[in-house]
Amino acid sequence: MDLASYLPLVGIPVVVAGFALRFNPLLVVTAAGLSTGLAVGMDLGALLETFGEKFLNSRQLATFILILPVIGLLERYGLKERAQQWIAGIRSATTARILMLYFVVRELTAALGLINLGGHAQTVRPLLAPMAEGAAANQLGELPPVLRDRIRAHAAACDNIAVFFGEDIFIAFGAVLLMDAFLKENGIANIEPLHIGLWAIPTAVSALIIHMARLARLDARLQSDIAAWRAQQEAAA
Structure with a gap:
């Protein structure tokens, strides 16, 4: 099997290492996605566009991000x-x-x-x-x-x-x-x-x-x- 066929898996060790070192999960996942996209030859602009498109299509994630600061403020007060x-x-x-x-x-x-x-x-x-x-x-x-x-x-x-x-x-x-x-x-x-x-x-x-x-x-x-x-x-x- 050619080495190029393993390139889409490059994000896995990034995730494992990031969680093992207890980095922020959101940053770890983002870094894994970027490294995977770049490894398979995606253009950086197209990769960022894909991230943005998936983010906007995920309504629940957007709602959670909007609600979380409100809950934090309510807890603070x-x-x-x-x-x-x-x-x-x-x-x-x-x-x-x-x-x-x-x-x-x-x-x-x-x-x-x-x-x-x-x-x-x-x-x-x-x-x-x-x-x-x-x-x-x-x-x-x-x-x-x-x-x-x-x-x-x-x-x-x-x-x-x-x-x-x-x-x-x-x-x-x-x-x-x-x-x-x-x-x-x-x-x-x-x-x-x-x-x-x-x-x-x-x-x-x-x-x-x-x-x-x-x-x-x-x-x-x-x-x-x-x-x-x-x-x-x-x-x-």
């Missing part, structure tokens, strides 16, 4: 603190109940195709996790870092699991269309995206029930862990 104060005023709110409510809403909206309505950057970090922490602190008092991290992990898991199982119900979702195309290419007829979406409903309901049961034990586990942590603190004192 106390969005997390306001969310925690608001939750502290609701006596019936607990960490598990807040996460349960978010899970249900997130899965339903994902099933309707509103996948970008929530997410880690725009919802979990600035709102959901602080609200869940605020509810725990309101009931249990001061929280050690390990419990705060656990609550944040549960908040992130709620978003991941809910959107993962909910989005397959939406018949225009890319994965559903991919499965439909794969089945037809392999001679499996009479399968439409609507059928795939309908058969995804039992899986989504099962995921909902299993995760609700998991979250139902969260409040009790937090109480036992905070009691053990306080006993340890008193013994150390």
Whole structure:
């Protein structure tokens, strides 16, 4: 095999080296794309034009870049603190109940195709996790870092699991269309995206029930862990 056939792979070691050295991921990917394009003989102007075209065609990326600074400003001016104060005023709110409510809403909206309505950057970090922490602190008092991290992990898991199982119900979702195309290419007829979406409903309901049961034990586990942590603190004192 000729050496020129390996030139399109030149971006792979760039990505590996960049991530190994912990450089900015966006810069690493951009450098990999530029090095690959130049290695295969693309003109620099055409290469930059291709970058710009793909960027403009990616509506979701452009939206994310516009939303991210807004979220950063809201966090800087106390969005997390306001969310925690608001939750502290609701006596019936607990960490598990807040996460349960978010899970249900997130899965339903994902099933309707509103996948970008929530997410880690725009919802979990600035709102959901602080609200869940605020509810725990309101009931249990001061929280050690390990419990705060656990609550944040549960908040992130709620978003991941809910959107993962909910989005397959939406018949225009890319994965559903991919499965439909794969089945037809392999001679499996009479399968439409609507059928795939309908058969995804039992899986989504099962995921909902299993995760609700998991979250139902969260409040009790937090109480036992905070009691053990306080006993340890008193013994150390």
